[in-house]
Amino acid sequence: MIRLHHVPWGRSFRVLWLLQEMGITPEVLRYQIGSRGMRAPEFLERSPAGRIPALEIDGITVFESAAILQYLCESRPAFGFGRPPGHPDRVAYLEAMGFAETMASLIEQLNLNHLFLRPPAKPSATVIKLNTLRLADTLRALDGMIADEYILPSGFSAADAMMGFNLFAAPFYVRLDSWPKLQAYWARLQARPAFQAAAAIEGPQVFYARDFYEVPTDA
Incomplete structure (x- = not known):
């Protein structure tokens, strides 16, 4: 089982995208920012600060998107998406x-x-x-x-x-x-293609109500 705790078009998109690059489609549990589900005890057990993403994989749960991506790269090195010690980059x-x-x-x-x-x-x-x-x-x-x-x-x-x-x-x-x-x-x-596959799972974004947010004129 691979399960992603996820807010659409949030930081957890990074995880969904890299999983798609690896040919992995996780079970996706969707949340809304500020929803009670992100403060539920069972979620806080997986992400102590009540933030996304959290990824259940390989019998463990990893939170923080950078940590998750590094774990995926190190646990699945054949894909070549990490840069291990000794690599010039x-x-x-x-x-x-x-x-x-x-x-x-x-x-x-x-x-x-x-x-x-x-x-x-x-x-x-x-x-x-x-x-x-x-x-x-x-x-x-x-x-x-x-x-x-x-x-x-x-x-x-x-x-x-x-x-x-x-x-x-x-x-x-x-x-x-x-x-x-x-x-x-x-x-x-x-x-x-993996970005497009992840975006298709996301669907249209509904978080931003405007195309662009101007700096207030009194700033």
Whole structure:
């Protein structure tokens, strides 16, 4: 049994996508952000902070998307999606895996301010502006990290799967027009059959109500 605890088009998309790259379709348990199911004792046993993803596999449960992807790569090395110690791309691989979460944390803050704060709470225009600029900085940096078709010279890896959620969500806050190489990279990721298979399992996104969220004019 392989079971993925999942919020559609959230960080857990990274796991669903890499599993599809491996030819594995898990049982998917879907949650909504803020739903009671994510605070249920049985879920907290699998993910102590009540966050997705959590993956039940090989008789264990792993939480945190980067940890899950690294576990999948190390437990199934024949697919070649990891970069083990001694590989020439090892350091760049580890940097990209961590950098994906730096970017995702900024997306999370923008989600919070744009989508979750409701009256009487008031989003901070200054915080939105700062986090939007920081997100743009990470996108600029990612543009410079792309080696050729993918992040690493040696080809597609779990680091690219880590970026899948980010490059789905980031354009709702920062337009990618300034980085043609990054746009082409994102198009290549979306063209991969496993990405398309994972996206078909997801279905249309319903989280973002607008095509683009502007920085407030009073920021």
